[in-house]
Structures are given as structure tokens and as C-alpha cells.
Amino acid sequence: MRRRTFLQSSGAAMGGIVFGAGPGFAANAEQPRRGGTLIWGHSETTQNLDIHGTATASTLRLLQNVHDTIVTVNHKFEVLPNIAERFDISPDLLTYTFHLRRDVKFHDGSPLTAADVKYTFERIKDPKTAAVNYDVFIAAQSFETPDDHTVVVHMSRVFAPFLARLAELGAGAIIPKDSGSIQGTKPIGCGPFKFVSREFGNKAELARFDQYWQGAPYLDGILEYEVTEPTVRLTGLQTGQFHLINDIPLERLAKVKADPALQVKTWFPLCWAFLNFNHAVKPFDDPRVRQALDLMIDKDALMQGALWGGGVVTGSPSFPSSASYDPAIKPRKQDFAAAKALLSQAGIAPGQLQFVFKVTTNYPWHVQAAQIMQAWFEEGGVKATTQQLTWADWLSQCWIHRDFEVTMMNFFTLWEPDFLYFSIWNTKGSFNYRNVHDPQIDAWTEAARRSTDPAERARLYKQVQARVHDQTHDVILWFRDGTVGARPNVGGLDQLVHPNGSNLEFRHVWLTS
Amino acid sequence: MTYLSRRLILFAITLLLITVVTFVLTNVLPGDVATMILGTRSNAVTLAALRHELGLTQPLVVQYAHWLGRLLHGDLGTSLIFKEPVALLLEQKIAASAVLVVLSLLIAIAIAVPLGIWSAVHRDRWQDMIGSGLALAGISLPDFFWGIVLILVFARTLDWLPSSGYASPIDDPRHALTYALLPSITLALSLMAHLMRMTRSAMLEVLSQDFIRVCRAKGLGAGAVILRHALRNAITPVLTVAGLQLGYLFGSIIVVESLFNYTGIGWLTYQALLNRDIPLVQATILMIAIVVMLTNLGVDILYTLLDPRVRLS
Numbered sequence: 001m002r003r004r005t006f007l008q009s010s011g012a013a014m015g016g017i018v019f020g021a022g023p024g025f026a027a028n029a030e031q032p033r034r035g036g037t038l039i040w041g042h043s044e045t046t047q048n049l050d051i052h053g054t055a056t057a058s059t060l061r062l063l064q065n066v067h068d069t070i071v072t073v074n075h076k077f078e079v080l081p082n083i084a085e086r087f088d089i090s091p092d093l094l095t096y097t098f099h100l101r102r103d104v105k106f107h108d109g110s111p112l113t114a115a116d117v118k119y120t121f122e123r124i125k126d127p128k129t130a131a132v133n134y135d136v137f138i139a140a141q142s143f144e145t146p147d148d149h150t151v152v153v154h155m156s157r158v159f160a161p162f163l164a165r166l167a168e169l170g171a172g173a174i175i176p177k178d179s180g181s182i183q184g185t186k187p188i189g190c191g192p193f194k195f196v197s198r199e200f201g202n203k204a205e206l207a208r209f210d211q212y213w214q215g216a217p218y219l220d221g222i223l224e225y226e227v228t229e230p231t232v233r234l235t236g237l238q239t240g241q242f243h244l245i246n247d248i249p250l251e252r253l254a255k256v257k258a259d260p261a262l263q264v265k266t267w268f269p270l271c272w273a274f275l276n277f278n279h280a281v282k283p284f285d286d287p288r289v290r291q292a293l294d295l296m297i298d299k300d301a302l303m304q305g306a307l308w309g310g311g312v313v314t315g316s317p318s319f320p321s322s323a324s325y326d327p328a329i330k331p332r333k334q335d336f337a338a339a340k341a342l343l344s345q346a347g348i349a350p351g352q353l354q355f356v357f358k359v360t361t362n363y364p365w366h367v368q369a370a371q372i373m374q375a376w377f378e379e380g381g382v383k384a385t386t387q388q389l390t391w392a393d394w395l396s397q398c399w400i401h402r403d404f405e406v407t408m409m410n411f412f413t414l415w416e417p418d419f420l421y422f423s424i425w426n427t428k429g430s431f432n433y434r435n436v437h438d439p440q441i442d443a444w445t446e447a448a449r450r451s452t453d454p455a456e457r458a459r460l461y462k463q464v465q466a467r468v469h470d471q472t473h474d475v476i477l478w479f480r481d482g483t484v485g486a487r488p489n490v491g492g493l494d495q496l497v498h499p500n501g502s503n504l505e506f507r508h509v510w511l512t513s
Numbered sequence: 514m515t516y517l518s519r520r521l522i523l524f525a526i527t528l529l530l531i532t533v534v535t536f537v538l539t540n541v542l543p544g545d546v547a548t549m550i551l552g553t554r555s556n557a558v559t560l561a562a563l564r565h566e567l568g569l570t571q572p573l574v575v576q577y578a579h580w581l582g583r584l585l586h587g588d589l590g591t592s593l594i595f596k597e598p599v600a601l602l603l604e605q606k607i608a609a610s611a612v613l614v615v616l617s618l619l620i621a622i623a624i625a626v627p628l629g630i631w632s633a634v635h636r637d638r639w640q641d642m643i644g645s646g647l648a649l650a651g652i653s654l655p656d657f658f659w660g661i662v663l664i665l666v667f668a669r670t671l672d673w674l675p676s677s678g679y680a681s682p683i684d685d686p687r688h689a690l691t692y693a694l695l696p697s698i699t700l701a702l703s704l705m706a707h708l709m710r711m712t713r714s715a716m717l718e719v720l721s722q723d724f725i726r727v728c729r730a731k732g733l734g735a736g737a738v739i740l741r742h743a744l745r746n747a748i749t750p751v752l753t754v755a756g757l758q759l760g761y762l763f764g765s766i767i768v769v770e771s772l773f774n775y776t777g778i779g780w781l782t783y784q785a786l787l788n789r790d791i792p793l794v795q796a797t798i799l800m801i802a803i804v805v806m807l808t809n810l811g812v813d814i815l816y817t818l819l820d821p822r823v824r825l826s
Contacts, residue, residue: 430556
């Protein structure tokens with residue numbers, strides 16, 4: 001098959017994770033074939049392999065193939081049964097009953113039972129575990145196992161996001177009872193591939209799990225090489241050293257797409273980014289100042305400049321296919337006159353406002369974006385100095401100590417709206433490192449947590465977005481595209497990407513030769 | 514007390530001091546391993562729990578004492594962020610760094626010795642100027658500068674070699690060599706400069722001696738005089754210096770391996786530092802220190818064997 005089989009996407013449709021089909025795509029729908037080891041050039045280094053203790057997208061991308069979750073979501077983020085073949089929720093949202101499938105086996109051959117689910121949930125809830133998704137279980141009071149295939153979760157109060165959050169690997173992946181201590185080095189789960197080995201910073205190996213409950217995957221195994229340098233990764237794909245790589249350097253994407261010997265798949269979105277102001281630092285407590293800076297940014301030019309066009313400008317941070325996404329919120333157009341007028345209303349003379357713009361070198365495109373914005377701020381009579389921080393320094397200064405004036409950040413996969421809006425904009429939100437304090441947003445995000453009606457929740461979250469936009473609490477910048485490049489002999493790419501936009505599901509993939 | 518036992522006691526004290534300094538400095542850096550593990554998923558509750566779990570809430574003295582206690586029992590501990598045993602991580606990475614160091618030593622000797630001879634033979638002529646100029650450039654500019662130049666020339670412009678990465682020499686020897694080449698040359702450059710200068714001055718010294726005049730007088734060709742007689746007498750101190758520099762090379766790998774994303778001990782040290790992973794930082798720094806100190810000791814002993822005039826006391 002030497003056919004040009006590339007996919008294009010994004011921009012054209014905002015209807016969720018869009019896989020635009022190119023002309024030759026049908027050629028790829030060859031019959032799935034069993035066998036072969038797929039060699040994957042992965043863009044990042046994997047870290048702690050304990051699914052409950054890892055927060056990095058890179059590690060989750062690998063572990064997606066080792067674990068499976070109690071429930072799952074489709075591309076519209078509707079919760080679907082998975083390991084639990086059905087679930088009942090009491091009308092008061094205080095009792096969740098999960099009925100487990102009887103044919104689910106762990107990689108050691110033992111059957112998955114209610115005791116394993118109980119152990120998993122209790123392990124995450126126990127503060128001693130320091131699980132990343134600890135907050136999912138904050139309202140869970142007790143776990144009961146009336147029989148081997150039923151788990152009942154009793155809630156102390158209504159916590160509407162609970163079920164959807166269980167579709168995330170960090171909360172919903174079920175591990176065998178008492179396996180916690182080995183998960184960090186030898187993860188064991190009930191997913192389609194067994195973990196074989198890892199050489200830290202270099203490679204990891206997975207092997208097909210023949211007893212996977214949804215049917216054994218096509219591939220014999222996956223050999224993951226961790227190649228963080230984008231050019232080397234791409235060269236590896238071009239020379240055939242890798243069957244597949246993720247994250248093609250955006251500036252090289254057009255050229256790679258034009259290569260008839262490769263398949264390219266782009267999808268939307270991978271993550272979203274925003275510009276942040278520290279609301280506890282004057283004059284950024286003044287919405288007029290924040291809006292003035294917003295008005296100095298040409299969002300489209302910024303996205304083109306920093307992402308080489310590999311994204312879509314947005315005013316709403318909700319996943320585009322989710323119910324709370326609001327396309328009516330439009331990013332502000334660049335308008336220096338209006339920006340200067342707002343600054344003068346706020347009592348700030350041209351040239352008077354100076355600040356430090358902290359960005360992390362962990363995301364090189366943020367550094368580029370900051371430099372572009374700096375030039376616009378200059379034009380608007382505001383002097384910004386860009387300060388580049390390592391990831392450790394950014395986390396320490398901006399995230400933990402909130403010691404910054406202006407910064408920017410991006411987030412992967414916050415598709416669950418409570419996780420997104422409560423965490424980031426509620427005064428008590430875990431991710432509110434900008435000191436945002438807006439009583440209206442607090443009230444709406446609290447109400448959404450207690451609401452049993454999905455439509456009502458979506459309405460509340462849309463109000464939150466509108467408020468964030470009106471008050472310019474932050475400036476939502478863009479959704480960034482995800483990319484995968486593959487050799488022509490890789491099949492099944494259209495189902496590779498998990499609905500969350502970041503994880504890759506290799507059980508759908510096969511090698512034709 | 515013998516020389517050796519005194520040196521070994523001094524070793525132990527130096528290593529202990531190194532671990533104290535490393536520990537203090539790593540703790541002075543902003544951020545800790547808990548913030549790195551949780552990244553942008555942390556909140557006050559999980560952060561506090563994780564810090565407690567990792568023992569970061571204990572006084573620094575207690576943390577250090579615990580670490581030292583385990584070390585004395587031969588336990589290097591577990592990496593806090595990667596959750597792998599530190600000993601296993603070192604074991605996985607040592608071969609990669611050994612390949613790099615040995616390769617760069619060979620490259621340095623292979624280039625520096627002929628260049629030094631060439632300079633010495635053409636003393637004060639244009640050939641010497643070129644040789645000495647190259648050596649000066651090698652010594653004067655830092656590793657990372659040459660690394661970036663090499664990446665720009667050989668990876669980006671000429672596209673002959675990969676700019677970064679690593680392959681296991683056992684699984685894939687051909688790729689392993691291509692990945693190791695640029696970092697090895699980078700490492701070799703400053704060493705090469707030292708060795709070239711050494712070769713040149715040793716050769717000059719030997720070439721001015723009477724027995725060389727005798728060789729020439731009895732009609733030996735220039736090649737035989739230089740290679741068979743002069744070089745043989747000049748090479749010993751050069752090789753000794755090369756051995757001594759093995760430790761220096763091992764100390765330079767942090768920058769070079771990180772620059773080329775070559776996943777050896779140096780890269781591991783950098784990862785450990787970036788993530789404030791104290792057990793791993795301690796172990797990697799300790800390992801580099803031990804290698805540096807052992808090679809120094811080895812060379813000192815070697816001196817006495819090669820040159821009976823040298824006595825250790």
C-alpha cells in the first residue's frame with residue numbers, strides 16, 4: 001500500500017474530536033491482521049508507573065494500554081458501561097451500584113471481583129496513597145461488596161462529577177487487591193496489554209494479553225522508545241526505525257503530510273492553553289487592566305505564530321464535543337485604541353505598567369507565544385519582561401507559591417466540566433493558582449456539583465465561561481491539535497486516540513506487514 | 514600508616530562531605546519532588562499527604578541521617594519520582610556512559626597524539642600555529658558550545674548523524690555508535706586539546722635530547738626517529754594524563770549527555786536534579802565522585818610503576 005493516506009482535521013468542524021478523512025483514507029481499511037510488534041517513538045519520558053500516583057500525560061499514554069476502567073466515555077463524553085456492565089444510581093445521587101462483568105481477568109490470570117474494586121477505590125481515597133485523583137472520592141463515604149460482582153458506593157453528599165470522573169484512568173482503572181506496592185515498577189491491570197519491562201528514560205515493552213475481556217488485541221506487543229527530541233523522532237519514522245510516532249513537530253507537519261510514504265493523523269483537541277493574571281497582585285485585580293491586555297492580543301496570529309497553525313482559537317475551554325462547550329463566546333479582537341482607553345480608565349498612563357511574564361521552557365511554544373505577546377504589549381504602552389523558568393521553577397513559583405504577575409499554562413484532558421471549572425475558577429479550586437475570587441462563579445460551580453440534571457449543569461458551566469470571559473479572569477487562547485505519524489503498514493489509526501484526546505489505544509491498531 | 518590507607522580514609526571523608534553538600538544544595542533549590550510528581554494536578558491535600566509519605570516533612574537532619582543509615586547498609590533507596598530502585602537505574606545507565614567515556618578517550622588520543630607530533634616536528638612554523646590554535650580553541654570554549662556547534666553542523670546542516678538520542682549497544686550496536694559519536698566528540702574536544710599540548714611539549718623535550726641527534730647522525734629516516742625513538746619516550750606521560758582525564762570526562766558527562774539527550778548516568782543526574790529527587794541525586798553524584806577519585810588514585814599508583822623516580826608519601 002503506497003498510497004497517500006493522510007488525514008486532515010480541525011478548524012473546519014468544531015464537533016468534537018474530528019478525524020477529517022483525506023482522499024485515500026479508505027485504502028487504510030484493509031482487513032485487520034494479527035501479529036507483529038509495533039515500535040512506537042514516544043515524545044516523552046514515562047515516570048512513576050503507578051496509575052494512582054502518576055500525573056504526567058506521557059505515563060498515562062502508555063498505561064492506557066495496560067489498564068481498563070470501571071466505566072468509560074464516548075466522544076460526546078457520555079458515560080458508558082465497561083468493566084461494570086451496568087450501573088444504577090439512586091435518584092438522590094447518594095448511592096452508586098456497579099454490577100461487574102464476570103469475564104474480566106487480570107494479567108496474572110485471576111478474575112476481577114468486587115474486592116479488587118473496593119481495594120482500588122479505598123487505595124485512592126486513602127490520603128496516605130497520595131493519589132493524584134484523590135478528589136474524585138472526597139464525597140464517597142463507604143464501599144460495600146454485597147457479592148463478588150457488585151460494588152456499592154455510598155456518598156456522604158451529592159457529588160455530580162463522580163461517575164464521569166471514574167472514566168479517567170487515575171480514578172477508574174481497577175488494580176488487583178493488594179497490588180499497590182508493586183504498581184510503581186511492575187504495573188498490573190486488566191487492560192489489553194501486559195507490562196513486560198521498562199528501561200527508564202529509554203524504552204518500555206508491552207505484550208498482548210490473550211485473555212483481555214474485549215478480545216485479545218491484534219498486535220503481539222508494543223515496543224515504546226522514549227525519544228524526546230522531535231527531529232530525531234521524526235527521522236526515526238522516516239527511516240523506518242519506528243512504525244509510529246506521536247507529536248510531529250508542528251513546523252514540520254506540512255512537509256510530513258506531503259510525504260506519500262507516511263500516514264499522518266491529526267486530531268483536535270489535544271490540550272488547551274490560557275493566559276493568566278495573578279488576581280492578588282495590583283493592578284491585575286482590576287478587570288479593566290486584564291481586559292486591556294486581552295485586547296492587545298491577536299489570538300489568531302498568536303496561534304499561527306506559536307503553534308504554526310496547529311490549533312484552533314477558542315473562547316471556551318470546554319471540550320468541543322461536550323455539553324458545556326459554548327461556541328457563542330468569541331475571543332476579543334485586537335484593538336489597541338480600546339485597550340489604551342481601558343488602561344487610562346483604570347488610571348494607568350502609557351508606559352506606566354510594567355510586569356514580568358513568567359513562562360516555562362517545558363512548553364517551548366509558550367515561550368514563543370510570550371515573546372509575541374510581549375511585542376503587542378509594548379505596542380499598547382505596556383512593558384512586559386519575559387522570564388523563562390524550568391518546569392520545577394514554574395511549579396514552585398507560579399503553581400505552589402503563586403509568585404507571579406502574568407503567566408500562561410496549558411491543560412490536557414480536563415474534559416469533565418467540574419474538574420475543569422471548579423478546579424480552575426472556584427475560589428477553593430485546586431488549580432486556582434491565579435487567586436481568582438468570584439462569588440458568582442463559586443456559587444455556580446458549587447450548584448453544578450449538587451445538581452442531578454445534566455442540562456442544568458451544562459447551563460451553569462456556560463454561565464461560568466461567560467463570566468470568565470466578561471471579567472477576563474484569564475484569557476483563553478487556543479486548543480492545540482494532536483498529531484500522529486505512521487508508516488503505511490499501520491492500520492486502525494482512526495480508532496487510536498482515546499476520547500480524552502491524549503491517550504493512545506493500541507488495541508485498535510494492527511500491522512499489515 | 515601506609516599511603517594507600519591514608520588516601521582511602523581521605524576518600525571516605527571527601528565522599529561524606531560531597532553527600533552533605535549535595536543534600537543541602539538540592540534542598541535549597543526551589544520546589545520539591547512532591548510538586549514535581551503531582552505537577553499541575555496537585556492540591557493542598559495531596560501535596561501534604563505525598564510530602565508526608567515521602568518523608569519530606571521530617572527535619573532535614575533526620576532525612577539525611579535516614580539516607581546515610583540506609584547507604585551504610587548498602588541500600589541506595591528508591592527514586593522518589595520514578596519509583597525504580599536507584600541501584601537498578603544506575604545499573605541500566607552505567608554502560609551507556611562507559612561507552613561514551615571510552616569512545617571519547619579513544620577519539621581524543623587518536624587525534625591529539627598525531628597532531629601533537631606534527632606540531633612539535635614543525636615547531637614554530639605554520640603547522641604548529643594551526644595545531645596550537647586548535648588546541649587553544651578546544652580548551653577555551655566550554656563543552657556545551659562545541660556540542661551545539663556539532664549539532665548544527667553534523668545533524669542539522671549535513672544530516673549525517675542524529676542530534677540526540679540513545680540506543681543500547683547490546684540491542685543495536687550500529688545505532689548505538691551513531692548516537693554516541695557526537696557526544697563523544699564533544700567530550701573529547703577539551704581533552705584532545707590537553708593531550709595535544711602534552712604530546713607537543715613532551716616531543717619537543719625528547720627531540721632536543723642527545724640520543725635523537727645520535728639517531729639522526731647514524732642515518733635513520735625522519736619517520737623512524739620520530740615514531741620509533743622520540744614518540745616511545747614521549748608517550749608515557751601523555752597516556753598517564755589521558756588516564757587521569759578519564760575521571761574528568763566522567764565528571765563532564767552531565768552537561769554533554771543532557772545536551773544530546775543521551776540517557777546515561779549524566780542524563781540521569783540531570784533528571785534527578787530537575788525533579789529534586791534527592792536519593793537519585795545523591796547516588797548519581799556519589800557515583801561520579803567515586804569514579805573521579807578512583808581514577809586519580811589509580812593514576813598516582815601507575816606513576817610510581819612507570820617512573821621509579823616518583824615516590825608516594
